[in-house]
Amino acid sequence: MRIDIMTLFPEMFAGPLGYSIPKRAQEAGLVDIELTNIREFGLGNYKKVDDTPYGGGPGMVMMCEPVFNCFEHVEQLDPEPGRVLMMSPAGRKLDQKLVRELSGEKRLILLAGRYEGFDERIQQGLGAEPVSIGDYVLSGGELVAMVVVDSVVRLLEGALGHEESATEESFSEGLLEYPHYTRPVEYKGMRVPEVLMSGNHAKIELWRKEQALERTKKWRPDMLDDCDGTDEEV
């Protein structure tokens, strides 16, 4: 898979994508992540990329021309056309279903903006799908793009070690994940539930299911509302 990220702050990505699973996946050749600085396509001596909004209001809006030019450059870096995603709080909410869908693509092109957002014609002209990571506003799309990349890359075949693969079960069962414990048996007066040390796998599985359901009821009742009684993910 190839992932291109268009951003004004490529340096922000070095840390988060340079550790752990995303780092390993890149080293193993499972994914090629390329960053392009939109600023390079800015207009004039000052490399202008934003301007005030028509109709008034606070903040600045990213202009069409630098972003379109940057996109045209990025597009031709690889023959694969790619699925274009624009990081925006006004978009489809990222969930494990979308992540899984994206992990099946050959190429993703992510557009991360700053300021108040992008000129609307960018989304239209580039055929970009707006993607949100939740109902809150971040100061820019960079962290959002990192979340998208991390969640997608860990699903690529071979990205997870065997011992890590279980963490995906959480949402595939349509429930929050059950609680985990490791040594010691007792810490500050808190004990590991006896059932986990019983060696009875059927009992352990049942306990984990109950715990997952209880947690979901408590923290994410909306997930149960979405459930239609089948095993399908939410």
Ligand code: ADE
């Ligand atoms: N840009 C700022 N906040 C965002 C969010 N929650 N999701 C996607 N893009 C964003």
